[in-house]
Amino acid sequence: MFNHFLSQYREENNLTQQDMVDQLASYHPSFNKLDTVTLSRWENEKTLPPLKKQFLVFDYINKLCEFTTAYIPSIKDQYPLLESYINNKFENSNIIISDILNTNNCYFTKTNNDPYLNIEQFVIDYFQNEFVSDFVLRENIETISWNKNNQLEACLIYTSPIKEHNNDNMIFMGVFAKNRTSFELIYRELYELILESNVENIIMYSFDDNGYKLFKKLGGEIIKITRISKDIIKYIFKFNRIDFLSNKDIFFYYKSLK
Secondary structure (H helix, E strand, O other): OOHHHHHHHHOOOOOHHHHHHHHHHOHHHHOOOOOHHHHHHOOOOOOOHHHHHHHHHHHOOHHHHHHHHHHHOOOOOOOOOHHHHHHOOOOOHHHHHHHEEEOOOOOOOOOEEOOOOOOOHHHHHHOOOOOOOOOHHHHHHEEEEEEEEEEEEEEEEEEEEEEOOOEEEEEEEEEEEEHHHHHHHOOOOEEEEEEHOOOOEEEEOOOOOOHHHHHHOOOEEEEEEEOOOOOEEEEEEEEEEEHHHHHHHHHHHHOOOO
C-alpha cells in the first residue's frame, strides 16, 4: 500500500525519484538523509520506513486518511500503554461529567454541540486557556456527546482548529467517559478529528494522574500543571500532530476499534 501511493504520487506529478527526495527533505527534517536508493527500495517493497515516516509521507501527499482507513492491523500490533491507561481510566471523569451536566434536563441524545451541556461552567471551573484569548476560545468550542438510557456516558470537549495569532493548534479540553465501551466511541472520534484537522500541534488536557502518566510516556511536552481542587489536578500537554497520530500505541489501538 505504501509503495503504491508513493509511486502513484510521483507519476501523477511527473516527479523523478530525486525530485521526490528533495521535496520530502524540504517538507520535514526526518528526510534530510533520504536518498534515491532508499526511495527506490520503498517503491519496490524491499523495505518499509518506520511508522512515523510513513505518516509523514502520506500527510505530504494528502493521503493520510486513506492510509489509516486502508491499514490492516496484524496480531503484532500491540498497544500496552493504552491498555494500561484504560484499565485505570474511569475515576475523575465521573466527577467532571456531573459538574457539566445541566440537571434541569435529564434527556440526552448522541449529538454534536449538545445544548444541555453546561460548557460555560466547565470553562469557568476547570479551564484557563494558555494559548488563545477567551473570545477566540469560546468562538471555537465544540462538543460531541453520547448517552445511554438518558444518561451521559461520554463527552468530548474541544476546539475547532485555531490558526490565528501565531497559533496552529487544536485543543482537547476534556475527554471523559464512564466505561470502556463509551471510551472506545470517544477515542475513535478523537483520533479522526486530529487526523482530519491538518494543524501542526494538538493540546491535550488531563484531569487525573493516569492521564498524566500516559501523556508523558507518549512523549508529550508538559505545558502546565494546576491543582483545581483536592481531588483534581489539571495537566496540559502539547503534541506534534503527526507524532501523536503515528505513535504505535495510539494508532494500533485506533485500528483495533475499526
